[in-house]
Amino acid sequence: xxxxxxxxxxxxxxxxxxxxxxxxxxxxxxxxxxxxxxxxxxxxxxxxxxxxxxxxxxxxxxxxxxxxxxxxxxxxxxxxxxxxxxxxxxxxxxxxxxxxxxxxxxxxxxxxxxxxxxxxxxxxxxxxxxxxxxxxxxxxxxxxxxxxxxxxxxxxxxxxxxxxxxxxxxxxxxxxxxxxxxxxxxxxxxxxxxxxxxxxxxxxxxxxxxxxxxxxxxxxxxxxxxxxxxxxxxxxxxxxxxxxxxxxxxxxxxxxxxxxxxxxxxxxxxxxxxxxxxxxxxxxxxxxxxxxxxxxxxxxxxxx
Amino acid sequence: xxxxxxxxxxxxxxxxxxxxxxxxxxxxxxxxxxxxxxxxxxxxxxxxxxxxxxxxxxxxxxxxxxxxxxxxxxxxxxxxxxxxxxxxxxxxxxxxxxxxxxxxxxxxxxxxxxxxxxxxxxxxxxxxxxxxxxxxxxxxxxxxxxxxxxxxxxxxxxxxxxxxxxxxxxxxxxxxxxxxxxxxxxxxxxxxxxxxxxxxxxxxxxxxxxxxxxxxxxxxxxxxxxxxxxxxxxxxxxxxxxxxxxxxxxxxxxxxxxxxxxxxxxxxxxxxxxxxxxxxxxxxxxxxxxxxxxxxxxxxxxxxxxxxxxxxxxxxxxxxxxxxxxxxxxxxxxxxxxxxxxxxxxxxxxxxxxxxxxxxxxxxxxxxxxxxxxxxxxxxxxxxxxxxxxxxxxxxxxxxxxx
Numbered sequence: 001x002x003x004x005x006x007x008x009x010x011x012x013x014x015x016x017x018x019x020x021x022x023x024x025x026x027x028x029x030x031x032x033x034x035x036x037x038x039x040x041x042x043x044x045x046x047x048x049x050x051x052x053x054x055x056x057x058x059x060x061x062x063x064x065x066x067x068x069x070x071x072x073x074x075x076x077x078x079x080x081x082x083x084x085x086x087x088x089x090x091x092x093x094x095x096x097x098x099x100x101x102x103x104x105x106x107x108x109x110x111x112x113x114x115x116x117x118x119x120x121x122x123x124x125x126x127x128x129x130x131x132x133x134x135x136x137x138x139x140x141x142x143x144x145x146x147x148x149x150x151x152x153x154x155x156x157x158x159x160x161x162x163x164x165x166x167x168x169x170x171x172x173x174x175x176x177x178x179x180x181x182x183x184x185x186x187x188x189x190x191x192x193x194x195x196x197x198x199x200x201x202x203x204x205x206x207x208x209x210x211x212x213x214x215x216x217x218x219x220x221x222x223x224x225x226x227x228x229x230x231x232x233x234x235x236x237x238x239x240x241x242x243x244x245x246x247x248x249x250x251x252x253x254x255x256x257x258x259x260x261x262x263x264x265x266x267x268x269x270x271x272x273x274x275x276x277x278x279x280x281x282x283x284x285x286x287x288x289x290x291x292x293x294x295x296x297x298x299x300x301x302x303x304x
Numbered sequence: 305x306x307x308x309x310x311x312x313x314x315x316x317x318x319x320x321x322x323x324x325x326x327x328x329x330x331x332x333x334x335x336x337x338x339x340x341x342x343x344x345x346x347x348x349x350x351x352x353x354x355x356x357x358x359x360x361x362x363x364x365x366x367x368x369x370x371x372x373x374x375x376x377x378x379x380x381x382x383x384x385x386x387x388x389x390x391x392x393x394x395x396x397x398x399x400x401x402x403x404x405x406x407x408x409x410x411x412x413x414x415x416x417x418x419x420x421x422x423x424x425x426x427x428x429x430x431x432x433x434x435x436x437x438x439x440x441x442x443x444x445x446x447x448x449x450x451x452x453x454x455x456x457x458x459x460x461x462x463x464x465x466x467x468x469x470x471x472x473x474x475x476x477x478x479x480x481x482x483x484x485x486x487x488x489x490x491x492x493x494x495x496x497x498x499x500x501x502x503x504x505x506x507x508x509x510x511x512x513x514x515x516x517x518x519x520x521x522x523x524x525x526x527x528x529x530x531x532x533x534x535x536x537x538x539x540x541x542x543x544x545x546x547x548x549x550x551x552x553x554x555x556x557x558x559x560x561x562x563x564x565x566x567x568x569x570x571x572x573x574x575x576x577x578x579x580x581x582x583x584x585x586x587x588x589x590x591x592x593x594x595x596x597x598x599x600x601x602x603x604x605x606x607x608x609x610x611x612x613x614x615x616x617x618x619x620x621x622x623x624x625x626x627x628x629x630x631x632x633x634x635x636x637x638x639x640x641x642x643x644x645x646x647x648x649x650x651x652x653x654x655x656x657x658x659x660x661x662x663x664x665x666x667x668x669x670x671x672x673x674x675x676x677x678x679x680x681x682x683x684x685x686x687x688x689x690x691x692x693x694x695x696x697x698x699x700x701x702x703x704x705x706x707x
Contacts, residue, residue, distance in 0.1 A: 054685070069520065079515065079518070083515070085512060100307060100311075
């Protein structure tokens with residue numbers, strides 16, 4: 001079942017299309033990574049999903065239907081610009097936001113206690129928000145996001161300003177939710193988090209979708225016919241190798257279009273070279289991001 | 305519970321727990337009580353001396369030679385100005401005056417004193433006036449002279465068009481309550497809408513808006529805030545009215561039974577509450593619009609002045625409204641949504657307001673509230689999440705069309 005269906009949404013401010021004909025889906029029980037450079041239109045896309053901003057055209061379905069005030073209760077949202085009532089204490093804040101999601105106060109109190117215990121913040125439940133550190137405040141914000149057991153969770157830069165321990169805690173929570181069949185949309189600039197957690201990615205640049213699909217698929221699409229080799233002794237000249245890039249211990253060999261990695265391995269063995277490591281070189285998501293965004297940047301005459 | 309009511313409940317309880325709200329709610333009765341106590345204590349402290357004082361005079365007309373004792377003041381006759389001046393400088397008299405030979409035709413009295421003052425004290429003026437009057441009327445009966453000193457005590461009665469005694473009578477007693485009520489109404493409307501503005505600014509600054517909008521619609525958010533803060537304003541005005549009732553009874557007991565004759569009609573209360581609610585709603589939705597386009601609560605408060613000043617226009621023109629309650633200008637103020645609440649409350653104390661005028665005024669206010677609510681929701685949707693930047697006039701107009 002699809003948790004989110006976004007069909008050809010467009011949002012224009014003045015003459016500038018901030019989001020231009022964007023379509024994608026999120027399946028139940030998957031984490032979709034939303035990436036793109038600053039100002040690409042990620043937050044506007046998320047705000048349109050949340051019905052905070054109305055799209056100029058296109059439509060969005062959440063859990064099979066158009067978003068209503070009731071179906072908002074099935075979504076947990078952690079916005080990029082986050083904050084809580086500074087004068088309110090932790091437990092009252094959590095209960096208030098849970099009640100706005102249609103949750104019974106008593107149930108919210110019990111669940112808030114459980115979640116606070118899990119993040120080891122139960123002792124802080126009667127403290128005012130202004131008395132907490134920024135990171136602690138963000139953890140409370142995460143609790144507010146999931147307190148009502150939502151079916152869809154949307155996180156905009158969730159680990160920004162979290163220390164590594166709390167960031168890991170958050171990632172574990174999200175993976176656990178995914179395993180429970182919940183869907184997660186996660187927007188971040190941290191490519192390692194996308195690689196660690198996401199099943200599929202959606203890359204937006206200048207309001208348009210530039211990459212969309214499974215992580216493994218996208219990586220294979222950007223593979224550049226090169227291999228990483230670690231061996232004893234000097235390789236010497238090898239037929240079919242166009243370039244060599246020395247790494248710490250290994251060497252990346254870029255092959256010409258007529259040579260396959262299999263043929264290269266055979267040639268190395270024939271030359272009597274002891275091969276300790278031989279693997280297909282796959283670009284990191286970071287490299288793909290820089291390549292895609294960089295190419296778009298070069299093609300934009302307005303930028304140059 | 306309905307989300308709008310949840311928001312309203314949150315706003316109400318957050319506001320009435322604010323220190324500023326509690327201080328302000330208590331400030332009115334406490335200050336009024338202190339004022340009453342001061343009004344009792346201070347006159348006793350500054351009461352004129354019980355000792356008889358001498359005022360000299362030089363009579364150049366020749367008829368002012370009797371009734372020289374007027375209350376606590378004795379009038380001492382001198383033949384010449386030089387003698388009188390000598391007595392003044394010696395401290396035998398506190399001042400003197402010369403009744404000019406042409407006094408009968410001009411009324412001219414030339415007064416000399418060692419004090420630097422704006423005008424003669426009330427007691428001195430009354431004593432001189434009564435001294436002159438008693439001598440001018442000498443030969444008449446004592447009661448005639450006394451009546452001449454206080455020639456009238458007006459007792460007015462307002463009649464209806466059919467010649468019956470009207471249920472609503474004018475005068476100070478009837479005016480005081482609408483006057484106080486209009487001031488309280490204005491303060492309460494200002495403070496409630498001010499809290500709305502401040503709350504919106506704080507939520508923008510705290511970045512809470514987007515979290516709220518992920519659970520409720522901009523319309524629910526706006527309605528919840530307006531209802532909650534309106535309820536807080538109502539709590540405040542009820543607290544003030546209860547204390548005002550108590551304080552006015554106290555004041556009445558102390559200063560003659562002025563308030564005791566008050567007859568506050570039911571329609572005054574009903575219209576007072578209607579106009580409080582409508583006036584507050586109108587200003588609140590405007591403040592919501594202002595709050596959503598202002599990057600900080602401080603900037604919001606500066607812009608809001610543009611809308612709060614017109615609300616107090618009827619207070620500036622209160623003497624004119626009192627004198628001409630049925631003039632065309634006053635009628636116009638009754639129909640302008642922003643000036644209507646205070647104008648109607650003041651007019652209610654002075655004259656009957658035709659039903660059609662009230663109906664039109666209320667209808668205009670309701671339509672204005674609906675219109676402003678729609679526009680404020682559009683601004684809410686467009687600008688609540690815009691941080692650190694105030695949109696220009698053209699952008700605002702565009703957002704009315706696009707949102």
